Amino acid sequence: MREVARRANVSVATVSRALRSPGQVSSATIQKVRSAAEDLGYVYNVTASDILKGRSTVVGLVVPTSSSTLFGETIHGVQDVTAETGFSVIQGATRYDAVTEEALIDSLLERHVHALILTGMTYANEDRIRRLARDGWTRVVVVWEKPGSDPGISYVGIDNRSAAERMTEHLIALGHRRIGLIVGPYSRQARVRHRLEGYRDALEKAGIAFDPDIVMERRPDLLEGREAMDSLMGMEVRPTAVFAASDLLAIGALKAARLRGLSVPGDVSIAGFDDMNFGAYQDPPITTVRVEAYRIGQLAGQIAVEPIGTPERSYCLDCDLVIRSSTGPIKTTP
Amino acid sequence: MREVARRANVSVATVSRALRSPGQVSSATIQKVRSAAEDLGYVYNVTASDILKGRSTVVGLVVPTSSSTLFGETIHGVQDVTAETGFSVIQGATRYDAVTEEALIDSLLERHVHALILTGMTYANEDRIRRLARDGWTRVVVVWEKPGSDPGISYVGIDNRSAAERMTEHLIALGHRRIGLIVGPYSRQARVRHRLEGYRDALEKAGIAFDPDIVMERRPDLLEGREAMDSLMGMEVRPTAVFAASDLLAIGALKAARLRGLSVPGDVSIAGFDDMNFGAYQDPPITTVRVEAYRIGQLAGQIAVEPIGTPERSYCLDCDLVIRSSTGPIKTTP
DNA sequence: CTGTTAGCGCTTTCAT
């Protein structure tokens, strides 16, 4: 910038003004400055400006994994909104690991991010985040989970418990009473735990005993879904329906059923969660819970870029069941 | 930091040293400083340090879309490597749009990123990038494409042309002579154009005339694949095999075939590209080209974090055909 | 309209 000033025969302050607030400068000077900048290949430095203004125009985004079409939509939502307002997004993946998550959050904080958007926060780091939020150090948005009540923490998510309950009810309504569940590691994530609770709620209402043997706790990916389903289908009294609390798990489960020569939904019904784009392209198309992932990202982004000190704000989005062909009535033994 | 200094009764310089280069400070002082920092909830500011040192510890990563399991793997690779070396990744998606890409690159440059990792650079922005790279302004890594020869630009990718040629040869070897192609927008992306060229190479070698009518140029997603396949299958003389230059397109195509009651590979063979994790979970599992997306990301990350001025370095990874069940011999009309 | 000056949070000489 000093170089530019010298070349244009003006002070650095004028350069700054010419480039950033052209209203205060004569158009002749603006031209001079612009062309000097052009000649020198000058590129403005937002970072320096941030430092001086004691602010930050970066938001940190923490996701479990970057390679999911689902979180991907949320990421898009966040990026679109933040880009409009001149913010950049530093993104990192935890791989469902608390230690990685902590390291990630640390590095984000050291960059003094304006906001932290957290997907699937593990219990391990909750206290720390709460303290940060309470002190107004950064804005904190927790995403994908039903609103809680922590001062300074905003939530954008869905009611996982209710959605899981409704899907389980759907299966019960089809006549199923032995319903397997494949679910993420619920001991660590609220989101997942709530899905388990919803499942149990529905069973209880229908007077079906909860059987821990047919609940599989797995990392949400294709292979784990397949393996879990295989165990389930290998049981002496096997479930007639399986609720996979993620479409990834459901697609894996579908594969396992196919390999065992079981027809879906003839022999066993399979339901998923999330409505990932692939779900409708499976054979049969998968019954699932629609989640507006992009919208969640947008809202999270909007909240994130608000000035520090703006009160927390929470949204709980509705999510509908999408009944496709992977679930059907229980087979009546002839 | 000044606060910490005051509370610990030392100068800011000492605080800086105590926290960042403990070797130069007495352990008593370190303790004092540490506890003062703790009490005040002090968090180090990397950004300020970057400014002062005239460097940047951020790399910019540009991808076509964030919601792809494939680019997701590349992102993971980059993140894992950069995290180890204290870099953060600012990531943005172009959505296959040149204008968005340009805006994104601008914002990255204004943050004075240490390096720019570009996936699927469009022609529109090539000149600009080349100039940047030549001037040593940032490190530039172009990813997913076969190495070219531009001073200052590193490449990490695959030989798209050769891979596409081999897949087409595979189909030809199965007896197919009328082979449809569904491919991304090749007018704008080198990666995609090379796949088209590979396809043509193979046809030519086999003495098959190139027929532009059975080449569909589509955005790589499920729906477009489905629609393109539907057009192809609606033709009077329809192709007996279709090469979809992305697994996303292939899965969409599979759906279209299924809806038309065509058996795969009985009535029509379908091949994909990329080896996305979903491919093996389709029915039938999809024949495809394996691409080591994570490895590509790692290499790109390694090159990116090297000091400015380090010579460019390029890698062209091998990629094997993965023959699954979606391709088979041509049906001999009885 | 434009220049001068001070200073953001940090690190690095250079003294002490």
Place this chain on the structure above:
DNA sequence: ATGAAAGCGCTAACAG
């Protein structure tokens, strides 16, 4: 081992 002071690239307040 510690402190004082200068300075990274930028902007805001104050003069002129």
